[in-house]
Amino acid sequence: AQSVAQPEDQVNVAEGNPLTVKCTYSVSGNPYLFWYVQYPNRGLQFLLKYITGDNLVKGSYGFEAEFNKSQTSFHLKKPSALVSDSALYFCAVRADSGAGSYQLTFGKGTKLSVIP
Amino acid sequence: GAVVSQHPSWVICKSGTSVKIECRSLDFQATTMFWYRQFPKQSLMLMATSNEGSKATYEQGVEKDKFLINHASLTLSTLTVTSAHPEDSSFYICSAETGGISYEQYFGPGTRLTVT
Numbered sequence: 001a002q003s004v005a006q007p008e009d010q011v012n013v014a015e016g017n018p019l020t021v022k023c024t025y026s027v028s029g030n031p032y033l034f035w036y037v038q039y040p041n042r043g044l045q046f047l048l049k050y051i052t053g054d055n056l057v058k059g060s061y062g063f064e065a066e067f068n069k070s071q072t073s074f075h076l077k078k079p080s081a082l083v084s085d086s087a088l089y090f091c092a093v094r095a096d097s098g099a100g101s102y103q104l105t106f107g108k109g110t111k112l113s114v115i116p
Numbered sequence: 117g118a119v120v121s122q123h124p125s126w127v128i129c130k131s132g133t134s135v136k137i138e139c140r141s142l143d144f145q146a147t148t149m150f151w152y153r154q155f156p157k158q159s160l161m162l163m164a165t166s167n168e169g170s171k172a173t174y175e176q177g178v179e180k181d182k183f184l185i186n187h188a189s190l191t192l193s194t195l196t197v198t199s200a201h202p203e204d205s206s207f208y209i210c211s212a213e214t215g216g217i218s219y220e221q222y223f224g225p226g227t228r229l230t231v232t
């Protein structure tokens with residue numbers, strides 16, 4: 001079974017400061033990793049993904065994430081936070097093969113609050 | 117980018133009635149569509165996976181006779197909540213996958229169902 005852990009329910013950061021939202025995963029085989037953002041009463045918006053290749057992945061709105069295989073982590077980062085980044089962030093994983101490998105498993109989400 | 121729509125965006129119904137939610141991929145053909153349920157301040161829980169022209173695969177604990185899924189075409193999937201009860205009140209989100217090597221799921225904006 002695959003799983004995702006987002007250890008922080010909430011992250012608070014001052015505007016202009018760097019932000020990190022943590023994610024660790026467990027999956028059989030090679031992982032496909034994703035970050036999504038959700039604004040209130042809205043669906044999920046895709047931010048970035050890691051499939052293969054460079055461990056540092058750059059995505060939308062200035063976000064990036066680093067895949068660390070030894071630590072089974074895929075933390076989301078941004079060098080300078082904006083108030084508009086305040087939202088709910090989900091990390092998700094799927095396996096590269098096997099039964100049900102197309103299914104995404106989501107973490108519980110981390111609420112990011114950027115303080116002006 | 118790929119766009120997925122849902123209709124309606126919100127619906128209020130009386131207990132015992134049935135509600136149909138539509139999920140459409142607007143500019144691509146979706147080989148697979150997924151239905152998720154999200155409770156307040158919680159993560160997305162996969163309910164079922166549907167492929168065009170075949171029966172949906174339901175996750176453990178999801179009543180297939182209560183949550184009827186029809187994937188009639190490559191651009192449309194419907195979720196019907198039959199004999200709705202207040203405990204069915206939730207945020208329902210669909211997503212669609214194009215297949216190929218993108219591995220991305222594109223999410224609809226969600227449907228807020230309130231059963232009174």
